[in-house]
Amino acid sequence: MTETPLVEVENLTIQFKTDEGLITAVENVNFHIMPGEVLGLVGESGSGKSVTAKSLMRLNGDNTVYAPGSHIRLNVPGKAPLEVLEIKRESQMIQIRGGAISMIFQEPMASFAPALTIGKQMVEQLQLHTDMSKKQATELSIEMLDRVGITEPSRRINQYAFEFSGGMRQRAMIAMALSTKPKMLIADEPTTALDVTIQAQVIDLMKDLVAEFGMGILFITHDLGVIAQTADRVAVMYLGRIMESGPVREVIRRPAHAYTQGLLNALPKLDDLDAPLTPIAGDIPSPLERPRGCVFHPRNPTLQPGSRYETEVPPMSEVSPGHFAALFPEDIPGAA
Amino acid sequence: MAEPLIKVDDVSILFPLGRRLIGQPPMLRAIDHVSLEIPKGSFYGLVGESGSGKTTLGRAMLRAAPITEGTIRYNDGEVDYDIGSIGKAELRDYRRRAQLIFQDPYAALSPRMTVRDIIAEPLEVMGLTKTRAETDARVREIAAKCRLNLEHLRRYPHAFSGGQRQRISIARALVTGPKFVVADESVAALDVSIQADILNLLKTLQRDLDLTFLFISHDLSVVAHVCDFVTVLYHGKIMEQAPTRQLFADPQHEYTKCLLSAIPSLDPDNRQRARVYRPEGETAG
Numbered sequence: 162m163t164e165t166p167l168v169e170v171e172n173l174t175i176q177f178k179t180d181e182g183l184i185t186a187v188e189n190v191n192f193h194i195m196p197g198e199v200l201g202l203v204g205e206s207g208s209g210k211s212v213t214a215k216s217l218m219r220l221n222g223d224n225t226v227y228a229p230g231s232h233i234r235l236n237v238p239g240k241a242p243l244e245v246l247e248i249k250r251e252s253q254m255i256q257i258r259g260g261a262i263s264m265i266f267q268e269p270m271a272s273f274a275p276a277l278t279i280g281k282q283m284v285e286q287l288q289l290h291t292d293m294s295k296k297q298a299t300e301l302s303i304e305m306l307d308r309v310g311i312t313e314p315s316r317r318i319n320q321y322a323f324e325f326s327g328g329m330r331q332r333a334m335i336a337m338a339l340s341t342k343p344k345m346l347i348a349d350e351p352t353t354a355l356d357v358t359i360q361a362q363v364i365d366l367m368k369d370l371v372a373e374f375g376m377g378i379l380f381i382t383h384d385l386g387v388i389a390q391t392a393d394r395v396a397v398m399y400l401g402r403i404m405e406s407g408p409v410r411e412v413i414r415r416p417a418h419a420y421t422q423g424l425l426n427a428l429p430k431l432d433d434l435d436a437p438l439t440p441i442a443g444d445i446p447s448p449l450e451r452p453r454g455c456v457f458h459p460r461n462p463t464l465q466p467g468s469r470y471e472t473e474v475p476p477m478s479e480v481s482p483g484h485f486a487a488l489f490p491e492d493i494p495g496a497a
Numbered sequence: 498m499a500e501p502l503i504k505v506d507d508v509s510i511l512f513p514l515g516r517r518l519i520g521q522p523p524m525l526r527a528i529d530h531v532s533l534e535i536p537k538g539s540f541y542g543l544v545g546e547s548g549s550g551k552t553t554l555g556r557a558m559l560r561a562a563p564i565t566e567g568t569i570r571y572n573d574g575e576v577d578y579d580i581g582s583i584g585k586a587e588l589r590d591y592r593r594r595a596q597l598i599f600q601d602p603y604a605a606l607s608p609r610m611t612v613r614d615i616i617a618e619p620l621e622v623m624g625l626t627k628t629r630a631e632t633d634a635r636v637r638e639i640a641a642k643c644r645l646n647l648e649h650l651r652r653y654p655h656a657f658s659g660g661q662r663q664r665i666s667i668a669r670a671l672v673t674g675p676k677f678v679v680a681d682e683s684v685a686a687l688d689v690s691i692q693a694d695i696l697n698l699l700k701t702l703q704r705d706l707d708l709t710f711l712f713i714s715h716d717l718s719v720v721a722h723v724c725d726f727v728t729v730l731y732h733g734k735i736m737e738q739a740p741t742r743q744l745f746a747d748p749q750h751e752y753t754k755c756l757l758s759a760i761p762s763l764d765p766d767n768r769q770r771a772r773v774y775r776p777e778g779e780t781a782g
C-alpha cells in the first residue's frame with residue numbers, strides 16, 4: 162500500500178502585484194511531504210522560501226496572484242483532501258491554521274501580540290484547537306516551554322515577549338506551534354536565533370514528534386549543517402525555482418548543480434580558519450529583471466558564453482535515484 | 498595589545514522576573530559581575546547560550562540598557578565617556594560614534610518609510626549632512642557598499658526578504674560613520690553566500706574605517722573566522738575569554754567544549770543528540 166503525501170505542491174507559481182509591475186517570486190515549484198518526513202528547503206535570501214511556505218496556509222499578502230495550474234493539496238489523515246488554493250472562505254482556513262498545520266514564523270516578534278503575556282497566547286491557541294480546559298492548557302504550555310529549554314517556565318509564562326531574549330521568543334513560538342501536535346509543521350528558519358546547544362535540543366524535540374506521531378515538517382533554513390542533521394530530503398531554491406532536490410546525503414555529498422556547489426563552498430570551514438570566505442560571485446538580480454533560461458545562468462561560473470542555459474529553461478533531470486537537478490541531460494555528472 | 502576602546506568593569510544588570518501585586522518581584526541577574534576590554538580596531542566576539550545576556554551587555558555599552566552595578570568606559574582618543582553617567586550633550590555625540598545593528602530585522606525597520614529614508618534617518622536626525630543631495634550621495638554610497646540594489650531605495654521594507662532587510666539595517670548603522678559597532682546576530686538571518694559576503698564586507702570596512710566591532714553571534718564557525726578575541730557567557734557570567742585561535746584549538750571551560758561539540762556536522766551520517774551542559778553542583782532533571 163502506498164501512503165498518501167501530507168502535502169502535494171504542483172506547478173506552484175506565485176506572483177505579486179507591485180507598483181513596478183507583476184513580479185514572480187515562485188515559479189513552477191513541485192514537491193511533496195510524506196507523514197513522518199522532514200523536507201529541508203534551502204536557498205539564498207529572497208529565493209522565495211517564505212513565500213512558498215506561507216502559500217501552504219494562504220498567508221501571503223492581498224497582492225498575491227497564484228497562477229492558473231498551481232495546486233496545493235493537503236491530505237490530513239481522517240479528513241477530506243483539501244485544495245488549498247481553491248478555498249474561498251477565510252473561516253475554512255482558520256480551522257486549519259494552528260490545528261492540522263502549524264507554522265513557526267521567521268519573525269518571532271511579529272508572532273506574539275505585545276500586550277498579552279506569552280502564556281495567555283499559548284493557552285488561547287490551545288483552547289481554540291483542542292477541548293482542553295484552561296488548567297490543562299496551562300499545564301501543557303508550561304511543559305512545552307520546559308521541553309524547548311526555557312528555565313523556570315511557570316514564571317516565564319507570565320512575561321511579555323519584550324522581556325524574552327531573541328532566542329527565548331523563538332523557542333516560545335516553537336513551543337506554541339508544537340503544543341497542538343500538528344500533523345504538518347512549517348518551520349521557517351526556526352533556529353536562526355538559537356545557540357548551537359539549544360538548537361540541538363529543539364531539533365531533537367522536533368525529531369521526537371516526527372517519530373512519535375508521524376508529523377511531517379517543511380524545514381526552511383540557510384544552515385546546511387542543520388539540514389544535514391534533520392532533513393530526509395532537501396530542495397535547493399534560487400530566484401523562485403528549485404535547482405536541485407533529493408535525499409540529503411546525496412545532495413550534500415554529490416551536489417550536481419553549480420548553485421548547490423556554491424552554497425556549500427560559501428560555508429565557513431572550521432578546520433581552516435585562514436581560508437577566505439567565498440560568496441557566490443555576482444548579485445541576485447532584481448525580481449523585475451528575471452534572467453531568461455536558467456535563472457542562475459548569469460552567476461554560474463561553469464557556463465561558457467552562448468550556452469543553452471541562457472535561453473532555455475533546463476528540465477529537472479534525474480542524477481541518481483530520487484536526486485534531481487535543473488540541468489540538461491548532457492550535463493548530469495557522469496553523463497557522456 | 499591596542500588600547501581598549503571599551504572597558505567593562507565589574508558590571509551587573511538586573512531585571513524584575515515576573516510580577517507581584519505586593520512587594521518586590523524576584524530579580525533576574527541578566528549580567529553578573531562581568532569585566533572585559535575591547536581593544537581598538539578589534540573584531541570582538543561575544544558568544545553564549547540564548548538568554549545568557551549578550552544583547553543586554555551589548556545594549557548597555559550603547560546606553561540602551563540600564564547598568565545596575567559597575568562601570569563601562571568608552572575612550573577613542575578623542576573623547577572619554579563614562580557610559581553609566583554620561584550627560585545629555587555627550588550622549589548625542591556618543592550616538593554618532595557607537596551604533597547598533599539589530600538582531601531582528603523585522604522589528605527594526607519602520608514599514609512606513611522607504612529604504613532610502615530608513616538609511617538616511619540617522620544622518621538627518623543628527624544633522625550630519627547639510628543638503629538633500631549630500632544625504633542622497635552618502636546613502637547611495639553606503640547602500641552600494643552593502644550591496645543593496647540602488648533601484649530598491651524607493652521601495653518599502655515589507656517587500657524585502659529577511660536577508661535583504663538585514664543589509665538595510667547594516668547600511669543604516671554604518672551611514673553615520675561610527676567608530677564602534679555592536680552587531681547583534683547580524684548575519685544570523687542571512688544565507689551562507691550573503692553571510693560570507695557581508696562578513697567580508699564588515700572586515701573590509703573595519704580595516705578601511707578603523708572600526709571596532711562587538712560581534713554577538715551563536716554561530717561559532719562564523720566567530721572562528723572573523724573574530725580576534727572571544728568571550729563566552731553563560732547565565733550572565735563569563736566562562737572563558739581567549740584569543741579566537743586559542744579558544745578553538747584548546748577550549749578550557751566545560752561549557753565552551755559543549756558549545757564546540759554542538760556545531761551541526763555537515764555529515765548526514767554523523768547525527769548526534771544534544772549534549773546539555775550542566776554546571777557543576779547542579780543536578781540533572
Ligand SMILES: Nc1ncnc2c1ncn2[C@@H]1O[C@H](COP(=O)(O)OP(=O)(O)OP(=O)(O)O)[C@@H](O)[C@H]1O
Binds near residue numbers: 184448655658659661
Ligand atoms: N507581499 C509582497 N509583495 C511584493 N513582493 C514580495 C511580497 N512578499 C515577498 N515578496 C518578494 O518575494 C521574494 C521572495 O521572498 P521570500 O520572503 O520568500 O524570500 P526568502 O527565500 O524567504 O528569503 P530569506 O532567506 O531572506 O527569508 C522577495 O524578492 C520578496 O521581496
Ligand SMILES: Nc1ncnc2c1ncn2[C@@H]1O[C@H](COP(=O)(O)OP(=O)(O)OP(=O)(O)O)[C@@H](O)[C@H]1O
Binds near residue numbers: 327
Ligand atoms: N527589558 C527586559 N525586561 C525583563 N527581562 C529582560 C529584559 N531584557 C532582557 N531580559 C532578560 O535578560 C536575560 C538576558 O537576555 P538577553 O536578551 O541579553 O539574552 P541574549 O544572550 O541576547 O539571548 P539570545 O541569544 O536569545 O538573543 C533573559 O533572561 C531576558 O529574559
Ligand SMILES: [Mg+2]
Binds near residue numbers: 210211267349658659
Ligand atoms: Mg524567508
Ligand SMILES: [Mg+2]
Binds near residue numbers: 326327328551553681
Ligand atoms: Mg540576543
